[in-house]
Amino acid sequence: MVDCPHLRSIAPMKTSYLALFYRSWPRLASKALQATTANLPNSFAIGLFCVAALCAAPVPLKAQDQDPFYYEIRPLFENGEQLGQVYRFRNVGLIQCLNGDLLAFVEARHDVSDHSEKDVLMRRSKDRGTTWGPYEAVWGHLEEDHAGWKDPAPVVDKATGRLFYFMNTNESEKRLFYMTSDDSGYTWSDPIRIPDSLLRPEWKRWRNNPGPAIQLKVGKYKHRMLIPGHIVTHEDRHFSVVWYSDDHGESWQVSETAVQGSDEVSIIELSDGRVLMNIRSHGELDPGLDPAYRNFMYSDNGGESWYGLETKRDLPWESGHGSLAKMELGDGNLLFAIHPLVVKRKDLTCFVSYDEGKTWPYKKLLHEIGGYSSTIVLDNYDIAMSHNHGFRGEHGIDFVRFNLSWLTDGKEHANPTVQPLPQAPESKATDRAIWREDFELADRTILDGGSTAWKILGASNAPIGAAVSNGKFRTSDAGGEIVWQTGRIDIGDAKRISIAVDAIKIGKFNNSDSLRIYYRLGDGDEKLIESLSFSSDPQEDFETYRIRKHDINVSGNQQAQVIIRSRINGDDKTLYWDRVEVARAE
Incomplete structure (x- = not known):
């Protein structure tokens, strides 16, 4: 195939209206029939309604059943x-979960600046993007948390079913976090930090890139998760990297750097197991990088190192991040590269490769104005893409969906039936919850006398310094020690239990501040689970902690308590805790 001007002959917006009418036909026909049959004999009216019902009834969707030209x-x-806050939306990440739901994550900026405070919001579609649910807050809503949570990068571990969401923060772009969900994004862990021990001495900051991350499917590195990003040295030189995990996110490593001048990247796995890196160039460039085009590098060891720099002169490029996606067909893979072609991020264009990125002979305009994008291929072989609308996201975020027939003006079709999504494996966890508190209570609650009873002891002004806030328990400077404790929890005939607490600190803590977690069995003494020590490093003003005590021998006791003691000195710092759980560990 060659690039010809007539390939842009179908206007995207006009095609959109036709597609929407086609999709809406059963609903419109049903309403029309209601009016038409109002004065008809019952038997005839019933017959027409049956026909309408058959037309509207859902059937298993196949790629070939869709509109011939669908956009x-x-x-x-x-x-x-939205959600009580005025937002400016930029940068989006799409992912399809194992239950089929399509999730879209976004930077919800409090201001237009790249360095403004940002929250993480999400919307969910249960019909591959035809309709979308309400805006949902994922992270960033704690009152003292003024970080800029940016660069949404989701990935699903298909071996475990766990959804990962990667992001970084504004302050220095030194901090990289991820959250996890085991129920397709309905509930989330607190942010977990990628350890700074991976940050090499010559690097001053790092960040992941927006758009979907990937999990490898074939070969020696099958199930490895790869998170694309880049680092900046103390000399302000840019290098692309990936973070990778071989143990389902329990630990992480960082790759060797790609070529100097590589910046934001998107990655894809090729059919032979190699990883392709699609590079945005920035700053002081290696002589081999041509900033007028996209540049590629490859990895044959699962993303651990990079080789083979190539300039793709059939992928002209102006500026900004570009997305990359793969469609797996029986007779070979198609790759799609999407990025703007004109200055100030105009003419967002999709390029197609039939030889796994060696050449890109075909392109088609998707939208006249569009910047950063996130692109995935859905289980029904539709191509789903979301992008910034406008040079700086002046018009929010758009969602675009089209099929291969529309993209190629009927020259190519995706005929397979819907791809079966991998089934999430059944949980092998041996812990079974006996008692759990998620603090889904009204703000300023200071005690719970219900089935998950707990109370506060200690400081005289505890109602001011300690209470439920935004679905977590919050403590600040209360003039003394705050003691939070559960009631006596009946553990029945359990022989061993585990105890878990998640905690967050916000602010510049020092040695005078403390958080200690204890448990008590029966009428026995308090036993320490963990005493947290806090760093005074200004870079560490937001930290999360996962406190776990496994395999506690209860020695015939039938009751247990969890006690949390906190002491904070100063008005510029806060502790939160959540997900306090006692479980069987047998």
């Missing part, structure tokens, strides 16, 4: 007030 575009995140 639609719609607003996904609209700038303005």
